[in-house]
Amino acid sequence: MNHRRVRQSPVDGSAARLVYLYCLFCSYSSFGARTPMTPELQALSFAAGSVFTPGAPINEKDLFAGRREQIENIIDAVSQRGYHAILYGERGVGKTSLSNMLSAFLGRRQTSLISRINCDTSDTFSSLWTKAFKEIESSRRKHPIGLTTQPLAPVTALDDDNITPDGARRALQDLSRSTPLVVIFDEFDRVQHAGATVLMADTIKSLSDYSVPATILIIGVADSVEGLIKEHQSVERALIQIYMPRMSDDEIRDIIRNGLARLTMEIDEAACEELVRFSQGVPYIAHLLALHSCRSALAAGSKIISPHNVEQGMHRSLDQWQQSIKASYHEATKGRQTGHLYKEVLLACALAEVDDLRYFTAAAVREPLSLIADRKFEISNFARHLKDLSEAARGRILQRVGETHGTRYRISNPILRPYIVMRSIKDNIVPKATLEKIITP
Ligand SMILES: Nc1ncnc2c1ncn2[C@@H]1O[C@H](COP(=O)(O)OP(=O)(O)OP(=O)(O)O)[C@@H](O)[C@H]1O
Numbered sequence: 343m344n345h346r347r348v349r350q351s352p353v354d355g356s357a358a359r360l361v362y363l364y365c366l367f368c369s370y371s372s373f374g375a376r377t378p379m380t381p382e383l384q385a386l387s388f389a390a391g392s393v394f395t396p397g398a399p400i401n402e403k404d405l406f407a408g409r410r411e412q413i414e415n416i417i418d419a420v421s422q423r424g425y426h427a428i429l430y431g432e433r434g435v436g437k438t439s440l441s442n443m444l445s446a447f448l449g450r451r452q453t454s455l456i457s458r459i460n461c462d463t464s465d466t467f468s469s470l471w472t473k474a475f476k477e478i479e480s481s482r483r484k485h486p487i488g489l490t491t492q493p494l495a496p497v498t499a500l501d502d503d504n505i506t507p508d509g510a511r512r513a514l515q516d517l518s519r520s521t522p523l524v525v526i527f528d529e530f531d532r533v534q535h536a537g538a539t540v541l542m543a544d545t546i547k548s549l550s551d552y553s554v555p556a557t558i559l560i561i562g563v564a565d566s567v568e569g570l571i572k573e574h575q576s577v578e579r580a581l582i583q584i585y586m587p588r589m590s591d592d593e594i595r596d597i598i599r600n601g602l603a604r605l606t607m608e609i610d611e612a613a614c615e616e617l618v619r620f621s622q623g624v625p626y627i628a629h630l631l632a633l634h635s636c637r638s639a640l641a642a643g644s645k646i647i648s649p650h651n652v653e654q655g656m657h658r659s660l661d662q663w664q665q666s667i668k669a670s671y672h673e674a675t676k677g678r679q680t681g682h683l684y685k686e687v688l689l690a691c692a693l694a695e696v697d698d699l700r701y702f703t704a705a706a707v708r709e710p711l712s713l714i715a716d717r718k719f720e721i722s723n724f725a726r727h728l729k730d731l732s733e734a735a736r737g738r739i740l741q742r743v744g745e746t747h748g749t750r751y752r753i754s755n756p757i758l759r760p761y762i763v764m765r766s767i768k769d770n771i772v773p774k775a776t777l778e779k780i781i782t783p
């Protein structure tokens with residue numbers, strides 16, 4: 343059943359030309375394969391790029407894994423008049439993918455018109471709503487639910503430069519007369535305009551007070567709700583707060599299995615566990631590693647991924663990791679002076695035990711560092727390295743909070759952590775077997 347879908351969807355029609363070019367490419371590269379790949383394996387290798395998509399959020403329900411609790415929470419907000427939701431968490435954990443799935447998960451439970459906009463640093467409260475109303479109008483044109491007799495909304499009556507919370511509420515009230523609305527503001531953390539978030543909180547309050555059948559979903563990178571809307575207390579009763587954690591091992595396994603089922607491929611159990619371990623709960627990494635492991639297996643003429651393919655996939659992934667991540671690793675570990683332990687200390691930081699917000703203490707670095715360097719370390723032996731790694735000269739790869747005794751550190755970007763681990767294996771900073779013993783998901 344899956345077999346047919348794979349072969350048809352990603353490579354049919356106009357994509358055939360791309361497949362042809364890709365096949366030519368495969369015959370010249372493909373992980374150093376000795377024999378040319380068969381057309382079937384070449385097509386699969388091409389299709390893998392639209393199944394495992396490190397660069398793009400998920401758009402298909404079949405490829406979406408886990409996140410049951412978060413989905414139910416958002417559906418709760420949408421289905422109860424007067425409730426709104428805020429979805430927050432680390433970068434790259436799957437916030438946009440989850441919101442893309444909303445209509446699929448709402449299914450027949452409720453017909454809603456869902457519109458999404460991406461916020462950016464130039465946005466004001468008015469520009470956010472101008473974009474949102476344009477998006478709602480275009481969604482209404484594309485999906486004219488219950489619109490047979492209704493003219494399009496009087497959105498244009500709003501003054502684009504001076505939209506107020508009350509104006510936005512009135513417009514939404516008109517627009518939602520025939521169908522409930524869901525308006526998603528993604529990347530809300532990028533809004534910098536003073537006052538925009540206060541006005542958004544006022545709008546949410548007003549929509550709740552007037553019981554308007556429109557749900558606002560705010561999404562952004564933040565450790566806490568205050569990080570996105572400081573004035574959230576004023577709307578606390580109307581706002582369902584949903585934290586998006588990293589994925590569990592089972593959820594990462596599901597990403598791998600769903601994708602491989604689509605590709606009619608399989609994976610050896612040990613290889614799957616390696617992918618899970620190195621993904622460290624970050625779905626972006628699971629996609630990146632799975633994609634290159636698949637291609638390594640196919641290039642070797644097999645539809646079954648082995649641990650060797652994962653190792654090759656890992657090396658290929660390191661090359662294709664976001665450039666900014668590679669640059670910050672280089673910046674943090676540059677130099678060759680004696681007693682220079684930046685690579686080892688950074689790896690120990692990536693393996694240290696963390697709290698819920700992924701902060702660790704210097705004490706938590708001691709044990710992994712002793713294992714990595716194979717000698718006993720005290721905090722005083724590496725404290726200077728931690729300090730340097732949190733300063734501008736080394737690109738502030740660590741964030742530091744708290745003073746003297748309460749100091750805690752955090753790796754500045756969640757995608758750096760798995761990079762540091764895999765890069766250390768490649769550079770032989772530590773044997774893989776030692777690492778596998780200390781990695782905590
Ligand atoms: N539930 C999921 N199932 C399968 N893959 C997922 C899931 N969630 C996220 N992904 C994958 O993880 C990667 C990051 O997802 P996404 O862009 O949705 O994250 P995000 O939290 O919105 O990131 P950012 O903070 O950068 O906006 C993408 O490759 C996406 O395909």
Ligand SMILES: [Mg+2]
Nearest residue numbers: 437438439528
């Ligand atoms: Mg996103």
